[in-house]
Structures are given as C-alpha cells and as structure tokens.
Amino acid sequence: MNAIVDIVGREVIDSRGNSPVECDVLVVGGGINGAGIARDLAGRGMSVVLCEQDDLAAHTSSSSSKLIHGGLRYLEHYEFNLVRKALIEREVLLRSAPHIMRPLQFVMPHDKGQRPAWLLRAGLFLYDHLARRELLPGSFGIKLREHAAGVPLKKEFAKAFVYSDGWVDDARLVVLNAVGAADKGARILTRTVCEWATRHSHCWVATLRGSDGRETMVKARSLVNAAGPWATRFLKEVVQQPSKKSVRLIKGSHIVVPKLFEHLYAYIFQHPDGRIVFAIPYEENYTLIGTTDVEHDGSPGSVQISREEIEYLCTLCARYFEKSISPVDVVWSYSGVRPLLEDAAANAAAVTRDYQLELDTAGAPLLSVFGGKITTYRKLAEEAAGKLAEVLGNSHGHWTENACLPGGDVHGPQPSxxxxxxxxxxxxxxxxxxxxxxxxxxxxxxxxxxxxxxxxxxxxxxxxxxxxxxxxxxxxxxxxxxxxxxxxxxxxxxxxxxxxxxxxxxxxxxxxxxxxxxxxxxxxxxxxxxxxxxxxxx
Missing domain, CATH: 1.10.8.870 (Alpha-glycerophosphate oxidase, cap domain)
Incomplete structure (x- = not known):
C-alpha cells in the first residue's frame, strides 16, 4: 500500500510525498448513473471526482434499446410504481435535452393468438393515465390495412394500437451528464481505475491509476459505488465492504439491419415466449432490432451477441414483417450486460428494472447503486445526491428537474x-x-x-x-x-x-x-x- 495515514485519517501522503486530491465525493463508474450522480452533486456545490476504468458509457449505458420509456411490459409484473416514475421522467428528460431525444410513436400489432384486444386497450389506458402528459399523445387504435405502419407487416395483422414514448442517444446522454458535471467543477477521469479504497472515520483514501500507469491519490469525504455490473465486485475486492444486495447480470443484444420500412413509427412485438422486441428507425438508413434477455455468467467487460440471439431476433421479425431478414443482413450488432437488482424472478425478462440505493454510514459514507434503467437515471441521481447531501451537511436541495443538459437550452435555461x-x-x-x-x-x-x-x-x-x-x-x-x-x-x-x-x-x-x-x-x-x-x- 502506497499511502501513509494518521490515526484519524486527517493527513495522507503517497509514496512520492505528494498530497492527495481532496474532494467531497469520489464517484466510481462513468455510466449513466455515475455521470448523473456526479452532475447532481456538483450542482449542489460539492466537489466531485469521477473515475471510469474505460471510456464514458463504454459498456451498459451505450448498449440500451435507445428508449426513454415507461416500460409498458412492466405492467404485467405489477410494477406500477416503477412505471409511473418512468412515465413522469420521460417528459422531464425530453424537455432537458431535445437535441439528443425525441418523441417516438410505437405500433403494437394485435396478434390474435396472444392477448385479447380489450386487455391491450386496458393496459394502454393505464399507461396513458398513470402520469400526467403534456408532450406525448395518448394511445389509439388503427387499422393496419389503411395505415402506413401496416405496409411492411404481414397481411394477417389487421389491427394495431399506437402509443407514445421517447428515443434517446444513450451514449451522448452519459457524455452530456459528464459535461454538465464538469461545467460545475467536477473532475472527470476516464480510463482511470480505482485500484483500492480504504475507509476511515471521516474520509476515504483511494488510489486511482490511469492507463498511462500514473497514480493519483484521492481523499474523499464519501464514496459512491456506481460501477454497474462491477458493483458487487467493487465492494468485495476494492473497498472490502460487505453488502446484503447483489446484482443479476442479464445480457441484452441488438442487431442493426438495412431499414425495413420507410415511415418513422417504431414497432413493439411480442414473441410467443413472452419476451418483447422493438424494431426502431435508426440512423436514417437502418432498423434497430432488440433486445434479448439472457443470463450472463462471464465477465461484464467482454460480452458479445451469440448466433442464437441473432437467429432469435431474425425469427421474431419474420413472424411480423413481409420482408424476412437473416444473419447475413446484420450490418452491426452490440451487446451489454444490465446489472439488474437481484430478485426471485426465474425468468430474466421478469427481473425488476427498478433500483435500490444502499447508504452505509459505519465510517465515512459509502453509497452503492444497484439496478436501474436509463429512463429513471435522473431520479436515481437525485435520490442518491439527496442522501449524501444530508450526511455531508449540504442543504442546497434538488435542482436537475428544472435544468437543461448541455446544449438543450434551445429556448432559454429552463426546460420547456x-x-x-x-x-x-x-x-x-x-x-x-x-x-x-x-x-x-x-x-x-x-x-x-x-x-x-x-x-x-x-x-x-x-x-x-x-x-x-x-x-x-x-x-x-x-x-x-x-x-x-x-x-x-x-x-x-x-x-x-x-x-x-x-x-x-x-x-x-x-x-x-x-x-x-x-x-x-x-x-x-x-x-x-x-x-x-x-x-x-x-
């Protein structure tokens, strides 16, 4: 260990005799949760250092379905609080960053072999009314043979329902949160690993190592574990702190193919196995198709789509589209590991997308993030920052709901x-x-x-x-x-x-x-x- 600490942790020097960087909060993890927390804390006037072992959004946070959505399918699992929270956040986020987000309408073809139409209408009615809407229109039914969305579909599908959610450039969302944090004084260190962190009564002392081998010591009043798929490993191996919570690693994969339709609607399809797959207009010339939900037992940093997943997505599309696709049509694919909060669900698709925050104050504060989804990241960050602010004596209060992300202030500083x-x-x-x-x-x-x-x-x-x-x-x-x-x-x-x-x-x-x-x-x-x-x- 390359540090000398006095008995109460007040003075720290590294092996070269340099004093450490001091801050209120060290955030470990440069995905959407870590970047969002860093921005919120910095905006409350706290000094923040964020370190990320790779690039910002290098893993899970750039591997989503690119949607800001309430999670229509979560209603099936009675997660009404999560859906309502996400539905509220859709419009908060759309207003904060209209350059990297936009409203998107989804077409849900009615498959006679699955749920009855009345049940779908009931679910969509609930989806429309769980939270107030100002930007997004409510759902309605269409006759596919009389609508542009019906053109690329097989003729056996005569009826569909249309509802609204949002699209987001997920990787840029992470970057803009980091930019917003830096604008308010945070230090963002990419390609920098937190090798170890030692807890004292009033501070954490951490060693960070950059990709060039350079070592930096940080003395922080508190530590945030936003390591995503690495969260439990970070607790066990780096800070050596026990936790009763754990994450369940679920791989989600997507494929990109030459565009399958000309209009700007997206589709939501349900496979007979109960899993949901989206087909989304993407980058003008392509269609994005995904996702899968597969248990992942390997390293979170080395995940790739399998041939079985590609064939699964192609087969599902062939069930609905007139134009079939095969693995040779795939021009790009990506996979990410979602660190979902462990629960008793046997089916990977049924694992909750909600989050929990664990604040440990047995010494200098340690806040760990478990689970979550990109739509609720801002609310997660607000709650996390609020917990830390209370124990660190910061009384600034929450602020991000009424602030634009960098570049989003098209009509002034207030979201509109x-x-x-x-x-x-x-x-x-x-x-x-x-x-x-x-x-x-x-x-x-x-x-x-x-x-x-x-x-x-x-x-x-x-x-x-x-x-x-x-x-x-x-x-x-x-x-x-x-x-x-x-x-x-x-x-x-x-x-x-x-x-x-x-x-x-x-x-x-x-x-x-x-x-x-x-x-x-x-x-x-x-x-x-x-x-x-x-x-x-x-």
Missing part, C-alpha cells in the same frame, strides 16, 4: 415544451446561421450538440475552417472538440459513442482516425486535457 415541439425550427435557424455548412453534417451537429454547436464551429467561416476531412463528413474540428470537451481519445470512442459514424463510413476508417489522433497527440500527455473540460491535470 417549446424546445421539444419546435426543435426543427431551431435546426432551420442554424442552417441560416451557417449556410456554408453541408446540410447533412450541420443537422448531425445540431442533433448532437444543440446550442453548443457554435462552440464547435467557433472561428470557422468556411468549410476549410473545419480542418482536415478525415473521413466523409468527419472534420478535424469535431474530433478536436470530442478530445477537448468530451474525453474521447480513440476512434472507437468517437465513431461508436460520441457519434454513430461507424455505421456510415467505410471499413478502415477507425484505423485512419486512430492514426490521425496519434499524430496529433503524440507530444501531449493524455492527462493534460483542456481546463474547460473540467478534468484535473495531475
């Missing part, structure tokens, strides 16, 4: 319905502001960065001002923005999490971009990020 309903008007305004920009590229910028697009384009008055065109539609200015303000350091970070350009660019682009990055960053120490990013220089 106008920002959602009139986002296309904002896009047209940006088109007139930057008439020299290729429209497709600028539209992507606006959908990614919102009102921060001018920050990316600062000083640029022509296409040449964007610098090298590293690949089609990918300019140096955007890559530098990702590196300077969003902690991206590799092509994979940029092409698959900060954007989805990896779907659109030719093979080999990742290697070209990595070479370009290496050429630009060789003289620069990776920890010496721009001060505006909020990352510490150690």
């Amino acid at each position: 319905n106008r920002s959602v309903l009139e986002f296309e008007a904002f896009t047209r305004y940006m088109m007139t502001t930057y008439p020299w920009m290729p429209p497709a590229v600028l539209r992507r910028y606006v959908r990614s960065y919102g009102t921060r697009t001018p920050m990316l384009l600062a000083g640029c008055h022509s296409l040449a001002g964007l610098g090298d065109e590293i690949a089609e539609g990918l300019y140096a200015a955007e890559v530098e923005y990702w590196m300077q303000h969003e902690w991206a350091s590799t092509a994979a970070d940029m092409l698959w999490r900060r954007s989805k350009l990896g779907l659109h660019l030719p093979r080999g682009t990742e290697q070209v971009l990595d070479a370009w990055i290496a050429d630009r960053t060789r003289p620069v120490a990776r920890h010496a990020m721009d001060a505006t990013s909020g990352e510490a220089v150690f």
